Amino acid sequence: MSKYKNTENFNYGLDKIFPEADDFLPLLGTDYVEFYVGNAKQAAHYYRTAFGFQTLAYAGLETGMTDRTSYVLVQDKIRIVLTTPMPNTEDNAIFDHIKKHGDGVKVIALWVDDATKSWEETTKRGAKSYMKPTKETDEFGEVVRSGVHTYGDTVHVFVERKNYKGPFMPKFEKWESAHNPSEVGLRYIDHMVGNVGWGEMNVWAKFYGDTMGFANLITFDDKDISTQYTALMSKVMTNGNGRVKFPINEPAEGKKKSQIEEYLDFYNGPGVQHVAVATNNILETVKEMTARGVEFLYVPGSYYDTVLDRVGEIDEDLTELKELGILVDRDEEGYLLQIFTKPLTDRPTLFFEIIQRKGAQSFGKGNFKALFESIEAEQERRGTL
Ligand code: FE2
16 A cells, blocks of 8 residues: 555544554654744743743753753643754854744654664655754763754754653753743644645655655645635645644645745745644633733634534534634544634744644644635735735
8 A cells, every 4th residue: 555545534543554563763742842033031931921831941051052042841741942042153053044934943853762763764765864863961861862854944853862851851951930820721732734835745745755654644635725815735744653743735826825825935935834732621721822912813703603504513602612713623533623823923924723622633624714714814914915
């Protein structure tokens, strides 16, 4: 069976397609997501206060890190790292990244048992090396990392931490603060979406298939994802055990400029479009985040007039969903609730999705139209439609 076989339904019998034992890149999950930002101290305050992330670790001049300052935040299984370059360095890669892209995701780190083998298996299959296997040690043990390039300037770092007991990794110290806003119920990363250029979706889907052993879970063509004006195409790639899912979007021809093109213009190339995080109670999570100042995409009130005809019975109160602008979709296995923030940076690039799965394993195809019309209304206001 071809590993690029398109699983038309949302059958998660991936273990049958890729028995875990044959997976040459077994992934334990997402280890962390690192954002390169202009001011990590202030970004950390935002993600703690507005998103409910908790302090975990810090690295900077005080800990022997001279070329950057990093704050590590945690909420349940989600770890994010916010990094700013320090001026006393000749290595300007972080500066260059921010100058070109604005604040954005640089590293999608994947948790592995063997970072050396992960690097060998992926590079021998054609992935370009970003970091050779590198061991760092301190009094808490050792962490081995390696990395490969993916779309744009984004990279994957493989993290092996089975022999490490510290708060994050060497050169980081535990970070405590007197200001500790509570969590908002975010639990784990459900998927992370990359936007790539015209005609590149298949190139990068093949990259994940060839070099990392991922399978194509589902494909959305421009007929699935189009409005009167704009269109895009998407392929969802997943690793063998289904813990890591990367949808890859590319723009498609429409009457006006696709939101993917807008992203590519403002990010100056391919990059991470959104990070989808799961919650067990989307009503409470979104209520809390809204109260803390997070802005979500507006959904036309008319969406709720017909939504139950499409998705059938749901546990939640429709009035509450409407008030918050939460979307609903159903597949053969159940339903899901989802909502999207507005871009989190001044450039219309990166945003977050909050998702609650109640059986459904899909990605909200039934919401694409309503959602994209909402995004287009925002594009119109920016004059970039
Ligand atoms: Fe998503």
